Amino acid sequence: MNDSSQTGVLQALDETGLQKFHWRTVITAGMGFFTDAYDLFIIGTVTAILTPLWHLSTGQLAILNSTSLAAAAFGALVFGRLMDRLGRKAMYGIEVMMLAGGALLSALAPSFGWLVVFRILVGLGVGGDYPTSSVIMSEYANRTHRGFLVTLVFSMxxxxxxxxxAVAAILLASGMSHDLAWRLMLGLGAIPAASVIYLRRRMAETPRYLVTVQGKTDEAAEVVKSLTGKAVVAEANAPTKVQGGLWTRKNLIRLLGTAGSWFLVDVAFYGNGVSSQLILKALLPQAHLIEKVLVSALIFLVAAVPGYYVAAYFMDKIGRKWIQSVGFLVMAITYGLIFGVPRIIQMPVLFLIVYAVSYFFIEFGPNTTTFLVPSEVFPTHLRGTAHGISAAAGKIGAFLGAFVLPFVLKSAGLGSTMGLLAAVALLGAALTLATLPEMKQKSLEEVQTDPLPVAERRLS
Incomplete structure (x- = not known):
């Protein structure tokens, strides 16, 4: 392949302004995360309903949640690897088919065992959506707005x-039987996922994969022309020889940074789970399920949602590395306050402020950047695999946060638990600064020529 033709094709994609295809891709990719999040919340309400209906034990509840997390980790690994081997187009849309099918089947589950099986299918789809949507949006984005666009996908x-x-509150307030309500809650999750199956399956292969992995420069030029309206002359169409594997020193250190920070933020995120339960207990000690649902939504709306969009606005202005490291540091400070000044939990207003600050900086911080960074800091032929490994590490962190830390909380108390989580957040900040390059305003093709991160310079 002629190097100048490769540069010309991808440069045209990098230098174009925001266009309709960017927004179309945001919606197409983002609807999967809308579904993921809907399912993440609704299963908690569903299990609260099913526990008395099906007489579920604590062990059964743990199985229901842990199998979904394990399936999501596996799904991220499999989809990430296959999209590098077979192409982005070949895999895209399969994950939302699994999400839609799993949601419908879950709604029809006749027993606990079948519900677990169908939740595994949902988990596979959720896991697969992480590498596919992030990488595709990143590879379609232009250079100057890539962080903004990928973060918008995640903000869904x-x-x-x-x-x-909202759905749970409406169904519970309608007066319908709980047996019908939980089935509708799960089944409605199929609608947003199914709405983008056609769009995902129709999406063209990304020009970056066509050029740098398949060597199809002519085809890539046609895709770029159809998207941007810019004519690109491809001088050759020979296969590209892909250089280097994932297990090089540079890629391993970056993988430590992306997978490690994702793992740590999902462990530390449990601190906000503990906090939310304390707030609900203090504010509404005798509340019914529907009241707790609405209060949880209000807290999330005020404390967390703004963080997604502030992160999207500043991602290409101040950079991913700064946002991620500062987010971790503020999390460490707020958790450390609860550890060092335990009386805060007896002052609801002050506690709520501390909680809101920590929640905001999780979203305007590592919860968004850990989704973005793995889609940027690895070469195209490794991007899906590395993102899948990073996302799987996050799911393992979520598992530990959800199922191991409650035992720590019970044995060591709230203060010690929050102190431990503060240390986890500090480790996340240090890992970010030591291992990850800054990709703000850079082309994805610059990934191999970036200055070495601190950790790698010391190992060289």
């Missing part, structure tokens, strides 16, 4: 987390 999660309690 915030809307899904608001839709979940």
């Amino acid at each position: 999660q915030g809307l899904g987390l608001l839709a979940g309690p």
Whole structure:
């Protein structure tokens, strides 16, 4: 392949302004995260309903949640690897088919065992959506707005987390039987996922994959022309020889940074889970399920949702590395306050402020950047695999946060638990600064020529 033709094709994609295809891709990719988040919230309400209906034990509830997390980790690994081997187009849309099918089947589950099986299918779809949607949006984005666009995709999660309690509240307030309500809650999750199956399956292969992995420069030029309206002359169409594997020193250190920080933020995120339960207990000690649902949604709306959109606005202005490291640091400070000044939990207003600050900086911080950064800091032929590994590490962190830390809380108390989580957040900040390059305003093709991160310079 002629290097100048490759540069010309991808440069045209990098230098174009925001266009309709960018917004179409945001909606197409983001609807999966809307569904993921809706499902994430609604299953908590569903299990609260099913526990008395099906007489579920604590162990059964743990199985229901843990199998979904494990399936999501596996789905991220499999889809990430296959999209590098087979192409982005070949895999895109399969994950939302699994989400839609799993939601419908879950709504029809006749027993606990079948519900677990169908939740595994949903988990596979959720996991697969992480690498596919992030990488595709990143590879379609232009250079100057890539962080903004990828973060907008992930921010659809915030809307899904608001839709979940809204749907639950409406169904519970309608007076319908709980047996019908939980089935509708799960079944409605199929609608947003199914709405983008056609769009995802019709999406063209990304020009970056066509050029740098398949060597199809002519085809890439046609795709870029159809998207941007700019004519690109491709001088050759020979296969590209892909250089280097994931297990090089540079890629391993970056993988440590992306997977490690995602793992740590999902562990630390449990701190806000503990806090939310304390707030609900203090504010509404005798509340019914529907009241708790609405209060949870209000807290999320005020404290977390703005963080997604502030992050999107500033991502290409101040950079991913700064946002991620500062987010981790503020999380450490707020958790440390609860550890060092335990009387805060007896002052609801002050506690609510501390909680809101931590929640805002999780979203305007590592919860959004850990989704973006793995789609940028690896070469095209490794991007899906590396993102899948990073997302799977996050799911393992979520598992530990949800199922191991409650035992720590019970044995060591709230103060010690929050102190531990403050240390986890500090480790996340240090790992970010030591291992990750800044990709703000850079082409994805610059990934191999970036200055070495601190950790790698010391190992060289």
